[in-house]
Amino acid sequence: MGRSIQLFWSFLIFLTCVASEDCAECSDASSILHHKTMGRNVRPHHHHNHHHHPHHSHPRCRKPYPFIWDNDANYDDTLAFLYLAHSENLDWKAITIESDGMGTPHGGPTNIAAVAQLVGLGDVPIAMGGLSSLSPIATMPLQWRIETDEFFERQFESGILEMTDKAIVDETAPQLIVKILKESECPVVILTTGPATNVAEALDMDPSIAENIQGIYMMGSAYGVPGTNNVYDWQMTYNGVKGSCTEDGGQTYTGLSPPLLKDGVKSAIRPECRGVDMTAHGDTEWNVFMDVRAWRMVYGFLEPSPADVYVLAANATLNMPVTLDEMEEYASTLADEDLRVFVIELAKAFLAAGEAKWWDAQCAVVMDQVLSGKKIGVCSNWAEQKVTSVSLVWRSNLTDGELNPYGSIKDDEDAHAPPVDYCLDGNVTQMWEVYWPMVNQTG
Numbered sequence: 541m542g543r544s545i546q547l548f549w550s551f552l553i554f555l556t557c558v559a560s561e562d563c564a565e566c567s568d569a570s571s572i573l574h575h576k577t578m579g580r581n582v583r584p585h586h587h588h589n590h591h592h593h594p595h596h597s598h599p600r601c602r603k604p605y606p607f608i609w610d611n612d613a614n615y616d617d618t619l620a621f622l623y624l625a626h627s628e629n630l631d632w633k634a635i636t637i638e639s640d641g642m643g644t645p646h647g648g649p650t651n652i653a654a655v656a657q658l659v660g661l662g663d664v665p666i667a668m669g670g671l672s673s674l675s676p677i678a679t680m681p682l683q684w685r686i687e688t689d690e691f692f693e694r695q696f697e698s699g700i701l702e703m704t705d706k707a708i709v710d711e712t713a714p715q716l717i718v719k720i721l722k723e724s725e726c727p728v729v730i731l732t733t734g735p736a737t738n739v740a741e742a743l744d745m746d747p748s749i750a751e752n753i754q755g756i757y758m759m760g761s762a763y764g765v766p767g768t769n770n771v772y773d774w775q776m777t778y779n780g781v782k783g784s785c786t787e788d789g790g791q792t793y794t795g796l797s798p799p800l801l802k803d804g805v806k807s808a809i810r811p812e813c814r815g816v817d818m819t820a821h822g823d824t825e826w827n828v829f830m831d832v833r834a835w836r837m838v839y840g841f842l843e844p845s846p847a848d849v850y851v852l853a854a855n856a857t858l859n860m861p862v863t864l865d866e867m868e869e870y871a872s873t874l875a876d877e878d879l880r881v882f883v884i885e886l887a888k889a890f891l892a893a894g895e896a897k898w899w900d901a902q903c904a905v906v907m908d909q910v911l912s913g914k915k916i917g918v919c920s921n922w923a924e925q926k927v928t929s930v931s932l933v934w935r936s937n938l939t940d941g942e943l944n945p946y947g948s949i950k951d952d953e954d955a956h957a958p959p960v961d962y963c964l965d966g967n968v969t970q971m972w973e974v975y976w977p978m979v980n981q982t983g
């Protein structure tokens with residue numbers, strides 16, 4: 541059946557069903573229609589009388605799942621996007637950008653908007669996040685964040701990406717998340733590949749929306765395997781300027797108070813992260829570290845909800861570094877020339893920013909496989925149904941080998957948290973087999 545005939549047919553069934561109500565074909569037809577004609581506006585729904593959407597009793601809801609992607613517009617988020625764009629499991633409702641992660645508050649949204657256009661999703665609404673973390677101790681070094689914008693600017697200059705802000709909506713990210721979850725007839729799948737601030741704020745604005753989350757997939761934490769902390773002391777400084785842990789306490793010497801005295805040395809800026817060497821004492825991961833409270837809130841709000849919760853822990857991605865050789869090798873298999881150049885340039889910029897791993901892209905592939913009913917795949921080992929707490933406790937005075945509890949996630953049967961499935965190990969071979977052919981559909 542030709543595409544337009546199929547569309548027309550779907551439309552006819554849809555009209556018939558709207559009149560007769562409640563036939564099984566109705567939602568199929570409407571979802572085909574909706575999928576094919578996905579516009580920038582979230583489909584308006586008449587308000588239903590029921591307030592709960594327990595997905596187990598929703599036989600009419602099937603794939604593709606309504607989908608929200610919350611991300612911080614980093615290089616690995618971009619790698620994730622190149623894959624996600626072609627997933628048949630997803631009916632894109634919104635992209636919400638974290639302002640307190642890697643992408644700059646203004647650059648992150650427009651950079652992702654440009655990539656959305658590249659992968660054929662230029663009409664999906666994009667919302668900007670609030671300016672601050674809910675627990676602001678750390679940010680990514682500002683210089684790295686600016687370099688991300690500069691990477692994208694180079695792609696605009698060379699014509700590989702087109703500058704655009706047309707998909708950026710007026711609502712804030714949390715407002716858009718609330719709106720979609722309240723209006724969606726079918727439970728929504730959420731992927732967070734950033735600090736999770738937007739999702740926490742949305743749940744705080746309206747806790748009832750948790751009822752309409754089918755599953756949430758989160759990239760982050762150092763759960764499950766000791767020594768997988770990836771917040772390092774060397775990341776706290778860039779070109780001699782403190783880039784992180786600057787938001788809490790006086791980092792900048794104003795002359796209004798005496799300079800900090802540590803180990804007999806006077807310093808205008810607070811050394812390390814509030815005096816703690818995170819390489820030696822961290823037990824966390826950047827997405828959690830940037831907003832520990834947001835993670836804790838998300839867990840808390842989801843405790844009573846029907847949502848399935850999956851977290852890809854840092855350990856799962858340790859054996860998946862981004863290397864230039866490998867990127868060049870696989871990029872050469874891509875049919876689209878612009879995409880080929882883009883992927884290689886992205887790898888170079890990513891590698892220049894310090895540690896580069898597949899983090900978010902791996903999380904995206906794992907989510908897609910779980911949605912396809914393939915739980916063991918790119919995730920090769922799960923710790924299932926763990927009840928865990930996110931520690932808010934900061935400690936400055938630590939002995940050798942002692943870990944700062946802040947941002948660590950541990951088993952805790954008293955936690956206000958849903959049971960979480962943590963992915964602990966990744967299958968690299970399968971990642972390459974699955975990821976690249978999907979990306980190759982762009983262009």
Ligand SMILES: [Ca+2]
Nearest residue numbers: 614617733734
């Ligand atoms: Ca990210």
